[in-house]
């Protein structure tokens with residue numbers, strides 16, 4: 001595998017100086033390590049990334065025991081973030097300062113004085129150097145990594161997923177430490193007032209970790225609901241089988257008294273940093289795009305209609321009804337990506353209502369139509385004056401949109417079904433598929449850029465394990481002889497080049513080229529010189545590669 005990476009020295013230097021490799025000293029001072037429990041000598045330097053185990057945070061042995069080592073590692077890898085309590089999202093604003101819980105970690109016990117700092121995203125987004133005259137075989141350093149905005153978005157999501165409550169906050173003490181198999185509760189409600197509007201009961205939303213797989217989930221608690229008919233619990237089974245890209249997956253439901261009342265709890269997949277249609281388009285602070293008429297632009301509307309129709313098609317085909325098509329219960333989990341939330345709750349709350357499923361399905365279509373009217377007019381009150389609203393929609397949108405809305409709002413009948421909606425919006429579905437494929441292509445391109453990096457990190461790990469081990473199997477000269485000596489000289493050749501005045505040459509393209517050639521084991525030869533310049537060895541990458549492999553195997557197999 002070869003890269004024809006060739007960048008001007010200044011560009012290379014800027015790449016090497018970018019925070020991706022070496023965040024600025026300021027950030028380093030602010031970031032903190034989270035040391036695994038078994039390390040007795042915490043390193044003195046700060047690192048750009050912190051790999052943490054959320055379970056170690058709590059110092060709760062019973063929890064730690066329930067987690068397998070593999071799971072801990074997996075979780076630790078997923079926790080790669082700068083590890084700082086970032087406090088800009090509304091959820092945090094509602095609950096005050098929150099931080100990663102470090103208070104109970106013995107390593108941090110003496111280091112609690114300095115407050116954790118927000119993530120400094122700008123250190124991770126390097127400006128692209130302006131290069132207009134690159135040859136086809138040349139690449140800028142940025143082409144080896146994810147684009148800055150994708151990386152930042154993923155980092156923000158990862159950070160949000162790992163947030164836990166500050167143990168000194170009142171909220172921390174109010175919430176149970178563990179319920180069922182979930183722990184580390186973190187409230188997601190944007191506002192503190194509990195509205196009974198949607199479910200008729202106050203509801204609370206928390207992120208919590210499931211101790212079985214270590215992943216975060218969302219728990220929605222229906223406060224004060226006493227389950228009178230045990231059979232209602234079985235209604236969740238149908239929902240557990242539904243997997244759809246526009247439906248927030250339902251995991252399980254259970255009752256609990258852990259909150260001091262009779263609560264019913266539903267568990268859903270967690271989608272970090274999501275918001276709702278209500279917050280984005282009807283709260284006045286969402287900043288969503290608006291068309292000239294004040295509503296959501298028609299292009300976005302068609303995308304929402306297609307996604308919701310697709311979700312409803314799956315739900316109705318499974319003999320279920322959503323019963324919850326309302327702006328505050330439709331999550332926006334990405335750009336124009338929506339997911340129907342809170343499915344399954346009404347099945348349990350109105351288990352004995354006596355209504356048939358087809359009646360509920362007809363209501364779904366009606367609520368679907370009302371939602372589109374509200375979005376197209378930019379107001380939740382639009383459905384109260386339909387003639388005026390339809391008139392507004394016709395003036396600002398296509399006739400196709402009006403036809404779909406009129407169909408959805410038409411009288412319920414046994415002939416009215418989501419299938420007809422799918423037929424009506426056929427051409428728009430094609431457009432949606434095209435956009436989805438396009439987005440896929442872009443993400444695949446981004447993934448491909450990172451593809452080689454994992455390979456290089458593996459190689460670097462091997463080299464790091466081999467080079468300059470102080471002693472191995474009692475042999476103090478182990479790293480200074482044989483294959484290991486060759487690899488030590490190669491390490492100097494790759495990373496420690498100096499110019500004629502002895503100044504370090506920092507050339508990212510050279511490093512990448514050498515590592516790629518080593519990984520591929522090409523026949524090209526390289527001249528390695530000892531530091532005292534007394535010996536000089538000519539060796540091929542192929543030979544160096546077999547040195548790496550055999551030495552690493554030796555490390556693995558010998559006691």
Ligand SMILES: Nc1ncnc2c1ncn2[C@@H]1O[C@H](COP(=O)(O)OP(=O)(O)OP(=O)(O)O)[C@@H](O)[C@H]1O
Pocket residue numbers: 188189190191194195198203205218248268269270271272273274275276278279328329331341
């Ligand atoms: N599955 C989920 N994954 C991630 N975040 C979620 C999920 N479900 C809800 N949320 C977050 O929780 C917040 C609160 O959800 P909720 O449904 O209570 O909305 P709300 O606007 O507060 O509605 P209500 O007025 O009915 O309480 C939402 O804004 C959303 O950001």
